Amino acid sequence: MKIVVLKFGGTSVGSIDRIKKVSKIISLHMKSNRRVIVVSSAMSGVTNDFINKTKKISNNFNSAEYDVLVSSGEQISCALISGRLNHLGIKSRSWLSWQVPIFTEGDYKKSRIINIFKKRILNYLKSGGVPIITGFQGINFENRLTTLERGGSDASAIMIAKFFKAERCIIYTDVEGVYTTDPNLIKNAKKIKKISYEEMLEMSSLGAKVMQPASIQDARLNRINIDVKSSFTNNTGTLITKRKNISKPKIITGISFTKNDSKITLLGITDKPGVAASIFEPLSKNFINVDMVVQNISSDGKETDLTFTVKNDDVVKTEKLLKENQKIKFKNIIITKNVSKVSIIGVGMITTPGVTYRMFRALAKNKINIQVISTSEIKISVLINKAFVKKAIKSLHKEFNLSK
Ligand code: ADP
Ligand code: ASP
Ligand code: MG
DSSP states (O other): OOEEEEEEOTGGGSSHHHHHHHHHHHHHHTTSSSEEEEEEOOOTTHHHHHHHHHHHHOTTOOHHHHHHHHTHHHHHHHHHHHHHHHHTTOOEEEEOGGGTTEEEESSTTBOEEEEEOOHHHHHHHHTTOEEEEESSEEEOTTSOEEEBSTTTHHHHHHHHHHHTTOSEEEEEESSSSOBSSOTTTOTTOOBOSEEEHHHHHHHHHTTOTTSOHHHHHHHHHHTOOEEEEESSSOOOOEEEEOGGGOSSOOSOOEEEEOSSEEEEEEEEEEOSTTHHHHHHHHHHHTTOOOOOEEEOOOSSSSEEEEEEEEEGGGHHHHHHHHHHOTTOOOSEEEEEEEEEEEEEEOGGGGTOTTHHHHHHHHHHHTTOOOOEEEEETTEEEEEEEGGGHHHHHHHHHHHTTTTO
């Protein structure tokens, strides 16, 4: 049995009119000789609304109940899609994760799919039905609902494609594919025809919301090709695939940016072994993700300054933990909320010298000050004032000829 997995994101199912449109797309796929499995996200805005409600109930909302609540948006959209397909005379029903079942492991809010029982869905496909499966949710071995982190319907689609050995996995979204940078911010961003898993993983981890980072890890591990395209137009999208399938990699493939970072600097901390570990241990125990880190060279060998970034949502907790930490001493703490990380990504930079210089020169020409730098084999990230993000991206886009 040849199978295609179609995943629809929040905006694609964001209204009754949109649900009618995606039902039409599904019915067109049924004309091919493949069986169709649909995965849907919640209607746009619904998941955010649930999360806001948890914050109003408690600043320490129980994680298991959080998953029960925030995964419920997917139940609504799946029922609406099935209902519309039934209206069109197509056999279809919704499948919640526990009905499949889709098993996950790991903590609530950020579980990962480890197994999907195929029998019921296969029987349903054989009977000519179109299953509409809830994205983003699963169950754990304690028989409780779990969710797969924000944007997790992408991971649901990819793991369903893996377990059902689908021929194609199409991610339908509100843009025509993966672009050189966010097309909603930079008008001359260009659609990328093919991108490697490695570059896509960096792009999404560094802020490109179009694909969830964990989903790309799943795709890379399982060698699942992903088509990303629009549910609004019929144009060709982007293929996310292995590096070997890409003939001429560019030096820079894309530019990503973050919107909600904060910079924390500890001034005058004692410069001795173990200090950094003492600073970061309580943060890690409290699930605070520390990103860019720089430590200044100590001029007198006694004291130094340490700078790092965390998400805005974690700033208050981080400050409290640092101030309460008996194991460390520092003279002052400076918190800057309005910073952004801008990153250039490309496998081509491994073999091309001078990329770092070109990036810094382009930013300097635009009088953009770099606050922190971090690099890996295929990316360079800089932390800058948030007010200059658009200017920075435009200048880098031009420097590396990304609109061509
Ligand atoms: P969905 O609801 O379909 O899952 P998302 O909102 O999660 O869609 O992701 C699509 C959004 O990702 C686009 O509307 C776009 O603004 C944003 N985006 C950020 N960076 C990129 C990029 N490099 N290419 C395409 N879209 C991007
Ligand atoms: N509805 C979930 C979210 O908003 C999952 C998804 O959109 O993929 O994060
Ligand atoms: Mg998404």
